[in-house]
Amino acid sequence: MSIQRKKISIVGAGFTGATTALLLAQKELGDIVLIDIPQLENPTKGKALDILEAGPVQGFDSQITGTSNYEDAANSDIVIITAGIARKPGMSRDDLVNTNAGIVKSVCENVKKYAPDSIVIILSNPVDAMTYTAYQTLGFPKNRVIGQSGVLDTARYCTFIAQELNVSVEDVRGFVMGGHGDDMVPLVRYSSVGGIPIETLISQERIEAIVQRTRGGGGEIVNLLGNGSAYYAPAASLAQMTEAIVKDKKRIIPVIAYLEGEYGYQDLFLGVPTLLGGNGIEKVFELELTAEEKAALDQSAESVRSVIKIVTV
Numbered sequence: 001m002s003i004q005r006k007k008i009s010i011v012g013a014g015f016t017g018a019t020t021a022l023l024l025a026q027k028e029l030g031d032i033v034l035i036d037i038p039q040l041e042n043p044t045k046g047k048a049l050d051i052l053e054a055g056p057v058q059g060f061d062s063q064i065t066g067t068s069n070y071e072d073a074a075n076s077d078i079v080i081i082t083a084g085i086a087r088k089p090g091m092s093r094d095d096l097v098n099t100n101a102g103i104v105k106s107v108c109e110n111v112k113k114y115a116p117d118s119i120v121i122i123l124s125n126p127v128d129a130m131t132y133t134a135y136q137t138l139g140f141p142k143n144r145v146i147g148q149s150g151v152l153d154t155a156r157y158c159t160f161i162a163q164e165l166n167v168s169v170e171d172v173r174g175f176v177m178g179g180h181g182d183d184m185v186p187l188v189r190y191s192s193v194g195g196i197p198i199e200t201l202i203s204q205e206r207i208e209a210i211v212q213r214t215r216g217g218g219g220e221i222v223n224l225l226g227n228g229s230a231y232y233a234p235a236a237s238l239a240q241m242t243e244a245i246v247k248d249k250k251r252i253i254p255v256i257a258y259l260e261g262e263y264g265y266q267d268l269f270l271g272v273p274t275l276l277g278g279n280g281i282e283k284v285f286e287l288e289l290t291a292e293e294k295a296a297l298d299q300s301a302e303s304v305r306s307v308i309k310i311v312t313v
């Protein structure tokens, strides 16, 4: 018997792609292929080599290769798609839809050809619609096409709760559902600190402020950076999802999943709590929501659907 390391390809070797490669290597989750466009082949090789050379210092043996040739990604176990343009101040994620739909489609045609058995994680924005585009192009079963938003949005939400109470982030639990847009739905009723519901610790007014800051969390970073969007926390989120799959951890985390009737939605990708393991999305949890929570989720689902319409006409 020979035990093989996992092969993880990351398409898009920009800020999020390269940062994700470093985090995956640090965790030794597999060997990594970093792919970008032919015009950026040398910088991509340079980033890969630079990360590889951190290995002796940090004690990891993952191999990292830079390329623009999809043949190097052949038979990947996992493919992470970060290819595409990022927004700048004054833009919404939805403004990226036409450019990034073309990029995600062409990337997925190659993924389908060279890594037909892979589990694919999509980051490119507007991510709910891009996950739909990827699903249509790949033709893979729904458990193997996963969008990233909920881990990041939840991380922001938990950061703000921890700051508010001056407690460790490790003790904060909660999650964010819905689309990765300004009407995402942080589930306050399911949020706690050390097991104590946050509604008993934080005033309604302050909770509302935390919810609003979470919804605008991506935009807050875009405005501060001035020329791009967040990448450290997004890369950490991709690393957590990848680890859940590689180690078959059966984590319960919110990701963008294809819905066929769950929560009353058909043919839609939306952020929902899932069980993430070696087979990708192994289960979607359908929670009971109050009328108010369901109305908020309906509004978010409607926003996602309107962007999906743009990429499916």
Ligand SMILES: NC(=O)c1ccc[n+]([C@@H]2O[C@H](COP(=O)([O-])OP(=O)(O)OC[C@H]3O[C@@H](n4cnc5c(N)ncnc54)[C@H](O)[C@@H]3O)[C@@H](O)[C@H]2O)c1
Binding pocket: 011, 012, 013, 014, 015, 016, 017, 035, 036, 037, 040, 082, 083, 084, 085, 086, 087, 096, 100, 103, 106, 107, 122, 123, 124, 125, 126, 127, 148, 149, 152, 180, 228, 229, 230, 231, 234
């Ligand atoms: N879903 C989320 O939570 C989330 C979080 C952060 C960023 N994003 C999105 O991820 C995307 C990437 O963000 P970034 O900060 O890494 O941007 P970036 O500009 O730093 O990197 C994007 C990379 O994609 C490459 N690329 C473009 N077309 C390509 C193609 N056809 N094939 C291969 N590579 C291609 C570019 O050359 C570039 O290197 C953006 O769309 C951004 O909005 C989403």
Ligand SMILES: O=C(O)C[C@H](O)C(=O)O
Binding pocket: 086, 087, 093, 125, 152, 180, 217, 218, 219, 221, 222, 229, 230, 234
């Ligand atoms: O806000 C963005 O455009 C990038 C990303 O979706 C984020 O939430 O940081």
